[in-house]
Amino acid sequence: MVLAELGGQIASALQKMSNVTIIDEKALNECLKEITRALLHSDVSFPLVREMQTNIKKIVNLEELAAGHNKRRIIEQAIFSELCKMLDPGKPAFAPKKAKPSVVMFVGLQGAGKTTTCTKYAYYHKKKGYKPALVCADTFRAGAFDQLKQNATKAGIPFYGSYTESDPVKIAVEGVDMFKKESCDLIIVDTSGRHKQEATLFEEMRQVAEATKPDLVIFVMDSSIGQAAFDQAQAFKQSVAVGAVIITKMDGHAKGGGALSAVAATKSPVIFIGTGEHMDEFEVFDVKPFVSRLLGMGDWSGFVDKLQDVVPKDQQPELLEKLSQGNFTLRIMYDQFQNLLNMGPLSEVFSMLPGAAAQMMPKGHEKESQAKIKRYMTMMDSMTNEELDSSNPKMFNESRMMRIARGSGRMVREVMEMLEEYKRLAKMWSKMKGLKIPKNGDMSALSRNMNAQHMSKVLPPQMLKQFGGMGGLQSLMKQMGSGKDMMGMFGGGKDK
Numbered sequence: 435m436v437l438a439e440l441g442g443q444i445a446s447a448l449q450k451m452s453n454v455t456i457i458d459e460k461a462l463n464e465c466l467k468e469i470t471r472a473l474l475h476s477d478v479s480f481p482l483v484r485e486m487q488t489n490i491k492k493i494v495n496l497e498e499l500a501a502g503h504n505k506r507r508i509i510e511q512a513i514f515s516e517l518c519k520m521l522d523p524g525k526p527a528f529a530p531k532k533a534k535p536s537v538v539m540f541v542g543l544q545g546a547g548k549t550t551t552c553t554k555y556a557y558y559h560k561k562k563g564y565k566p567a568l569v570c571a572d573t574f575r576a577g578a579f580d581q582l583k584q585n586a587t588k589a590g591i592p593f594y595g596s597y598t599e600s601d602p603v604k605i606a607v608e609g610v611d612m613f614k615k616e617s618c619d620l621i622i623v624d625t626s627g628r629h630k631q632e633a634t635l636f637e638e639m640r641q642v643a644e645a646t647k648p649d650l651v652i653f654v655m656d657s658s659i660g661q662a663a664f665d666q667a668q669a670f671k672q673s674v675a676v677g678a679v680i681i682t683k684m685d686g687h688a689k690g691g692g693a694l695s696a697v698a699a700t701k702s703p704v705i706f707i708g709t710g711e712h713m714d715e716f717e718v719f720d721v722k723p724f725v726s727r728l729l730g731m732g733d734w735s736g737f738v739d740k741l742q743d744v745v746p747k748d749q750q751p752e753l754l755e756k757l758s759q760g761n762f763t764l765r766i767m768y769d770q771f772q773n774l775l776n777m778g779p780l781s782e783v784f785s786m787l788p789g790a791a792a793q794m795m796p797k798g799h800e801k802e803s804q805a806k807i808k809r810y811m812t813m814m815d816s817m818t819n820e821e822l823d824s825s826n827p828k829m830f831n832e833s834r835m836m837r838i839a840r841g842s843g844r845m846v847r848e849v850m851e852m853l854e855e856y857k858r859l860a861k862m863w864s865k866m867k868g869l870k871i872p873k874n875g876d877m878s879a880l881s882r883n884m885n886a887q888h889m890s891k892v893l894p895p896q897m898l899k900q901f902g903g904m905g906g907l908q909s910l911m912k913q914m915g916s917g918k919d920m921m922g923m924f925g926g927g928k929d930k
Contacts (some may be wrong), residue, residue, distance in 0.1 A: 440691050441728040443472035457505040477660030477692025486516045520695050522721045527678035527703040528650040535614050537621045541639050542654035544627035547682040551654050552624045553585035554716040559620050566620040569609030570595030571602040574626035603645045610646050636673040643674050650677045657681045660692035667700040682708035762863035765822040768814045771807050810852045816841030827853050
């Protein structure tokens with residue numbers, strides 16, 4: 435997961451505090467000291483960290499809190515909301531509309547991953563039902579058009595560019611006009627980058643912007659610059675009307691937190707973050723779910739959205755019906771493993787499940803976990819229909835296990851390990867029994883139907899303890915308004 439180290443340190447500080455018998459000024463200061471250290475290590479600027487610390491102490495006045503208040507929960511709520519405030523610019527970005535042509539212009543320094551990000555942005559919207567197209571107006575960098583052409587062909591997205599024309603304005607205008615005639619509703623213009631913020635770059639950007647009249651200008655930035663992102667984002671904002679920011683290379687730098695907070699300070703909304711080189715390593719940046727995942731609380735709604743993308747529409751009602759019945763077979767496990775592998779990087783998927791990231795995806799073990807899932811699926815390929823449709827693991831006697839091991843080229847010990855995993859997942863699945871099924875089997879409504887009782891079953895016991903048990907979770911959901919904001923904490927309750 436992005437910023438896994440920062441998230442781990444903050445979650446560890448909260449965990450230590452929840453283990454303290456009495457929450458007093460000393461325990462609060464110790465917790466805040468660890469969180470401050472983690473944020474500064476992630477290159478968040480000192481004034482922002484100090485402001486956050488001051489605000490938390492104002493909210494959590496231990497002397498004024500009446501007896502009976504759950505101090506742990508109040509402190510955690512304060513930390514959650516202050517982290518959200520730090521990363522939230524307070525204004526939404528322009529969102530393209532289907533069937534209405536929108537021009538989006540990408541700007542940024544050379545080496546930030548602008549051309550790759552253009553294709554990722556186009557591919558993301560293509561999966562959502564848009565008709566995107568790419569225009570290469572970068573005539574400065576040798577090989578820019580070849581790179582865009584290669585990426586676009588791989589993603590199946592139409593593109594336009596020229597090997598002979600050197601005027602970026604002319605190429606941009608021709609490309610935009612051509613794709614408007616072809617009824618594309620999202621036309622993405624990739625512009626030239628430079629090694630530094632020089633006058634010629636800004637002048638060229640202004641000319642392309644004047645000629646194409648983009649609905650949105652997206653600034654692409656490398657996360658490794660940390661809090662220096664503030665000056666860079668401000669400089670670009672003064673030259674063109676930057677409406678949104680995409681931060682790249684968030685998977686490889688500890689300074690990502692500094693970049694995110696610095697951009698938010700310029701009041702520019704971060705709309706996506708790049709988490710790797712592959713086309714699907716590209717995440718929507720939404721502050722509440724992001725902070726929720728950072729603290730190990732998961733992003734239930736994000737998980738449901740990803741599941742929706744990989745489960746065919748006609749199969750969704752059937753899957754939800756099985757979920758509400760709580761009856762888990764090996765065939766269901768096989769199908770869910772298949773869905774899981776199609777949902778993108780496993781570390782990202784597991785970070786969306788409350789408390790699951792640490793247990794199911796140990797740091798740096800993503801390839802190992804992926805190989806294990808594929809190994810389990812190979813073993814299940816050697817099972818009969820009767821075995822796959824059974825929910826009784828006791829039917830697997832020694833001879834059956836030996837047959838499955840021989841058929842899949844594995845050892846009996848590995849078959850036993852797979853059956854243990856099945857038992858563990860069956861136990862988790864059974865906890866969802868009785869979940870209210872949304873009308874028409876709509877998976878996007880699933881997160882809204884999660885009440886405190888179901889949420890308490892999904893949460894790991896340690897995290898439930900942090901909320902003050904079942905009673906604490908119920909009162910928190912009531913306090914935050916019929917569970918909607920609470921679901922926001924877990925990434926739910928968003929308008930889609």
